[in-house]
Amino acid sequence: MKKLCITLALAGAATLARADIVVIGNPAAGSLTKEQVSDVFLGKNQSYTPVDQVDSAPIRAEFYKKATGRDAAQVKATWSRLVFTGKGLAPKELPDAAAVKKAVAADPKVVGYIDKSAVDGSVKVLVSLD
């Protein structure tokens, strides 16, 4: 019984730690594939404007790992190339999910990522990363 409790507790903790991340866009936007999301957030597809979460947000590293397969340093190097060729600007950093939703709701070209639990009617889920 005790063992079962621990197992359940651990399973619960694991579920909490593994965030369900969704890529969101304006309700008017069409859906995106994971590859397109990767291109947008690595500056390869400029049809959309990506918005980031702040550096310190745990969701950020997890999002990039899931969407692009790259870690923070590789993403930094990729954007540095675009920034220092004058061909692009790194995504704007927004403080939290609410700010991301606000930016997305205001412009059909903007895409962002948030935890699934934060989704509401102001935005549309373009692709789920789980």
Place this chain on the structure above:
Amino acid sequence: MSHQRRTIALAALAALFSTPGLAQDTGGPALSLSGFGTVGAVKTNNSDADYVIPGQPDGAGKSVDFGVDSKIGVQATATFNLMFSATAQVLSKHNSEGKWTPGLEWAFGKAKLGDKFSLRVGRMGAPFFMVSDFRDVGYTNTWIRPPLDVYGQITFSHFDGADLLYSSSIGDTNVTAQFFAGSSKVKYANGARPELKRIVGVNASAEIGPVTLRAGHAQGKFSVTRSQRLDQLFNGLRTVAALPVGLGSLGSLADDLEADSKDATFTGIGASLDWNNIVGSAEYTRRRTDSFLADTTGWYLTGGYRFGTWTPYVTLSKLKQDSDSSKTLPAAPIPQLAGTMAALSKGVNDTLASVGQKTVAAGVRWDAMKNIAVKAQFDHIKPDARSSGQFVVREGQSGLNGKSVNVYSVAVDFVW
């Protein structure tokens, strides 16, 4: 001139900073400021010639030198609206004049024309190579510096003019193309000034999954002005050609060698790979001019493997001189000309001396922090027979005479 350039650079930055309303994010122009830098130390096992990034007047020998790789750059981009932006980059490094004076590397205005095109006007990075635009941003590259057997072929790092950028996706392939036109000049420490005018070029790349392919071609009119040594040589050849002793061919030799608005082309193809933990890149390039400046072919091949934050890599590279590296001048027809002919012959052959060399390099990059990379690299360089390759032979140095050299480098690269 350098003072003037610095003034312009500072004025450009000041103008960007002083635009009102920058601090607030209220729909006015948004300013984004970023920077990069490298602190690098280099030494070799031979002081008969200096290891340099071609263009630099002096560099590393047996004692440690911080000038070869160290640099700092600041870049500001002001975004006025969805269509217009302006970018300026000020870079301070041990430049071709041997100074650290901050120079205006870039200053351009950009107009976004729809989703696929943008037009830039001003001073921009000269896109002759695959990593031209970020060759100075060490952090973005695996190596300490792009292989000099290829990147040393051209010392023009920016051009003044305009370009049209196209970027689009065709299926899963991201395609970019750049058409550019303009002119560029460099000022050397000895006063000489190479210039490339009426440059037109195209640069195209396709990104297919983990592979990026790139091809580029540029052509222009190449001149070297204000070089005392070259002027002396060509005047000497023409003076002797004018004497009634049957050496008229020296006049056409001078015409052939002189860089006076001569046709020049540069062509390159390249590929890079970033697949799982494997990174690699390769480029093959050819430089051609109708002047004393050698025709060359350069290539490199780099491969590396990421073990977490560590990326060991190896590079093989070669710069081959495709044009004559010496010329036999006619013997002096009269004894009185023997000394002059010997001097002219030496002048011609020093000018044509091979710049060819081959390199084996190995190094490691460590991503110490998210925006800091620490690197160490070892290069073993073998210049062509009787030459000093890409090394600089300063007054009082004997030159390498084909002898190989080991180069040891460490660097810390950062971006913010």
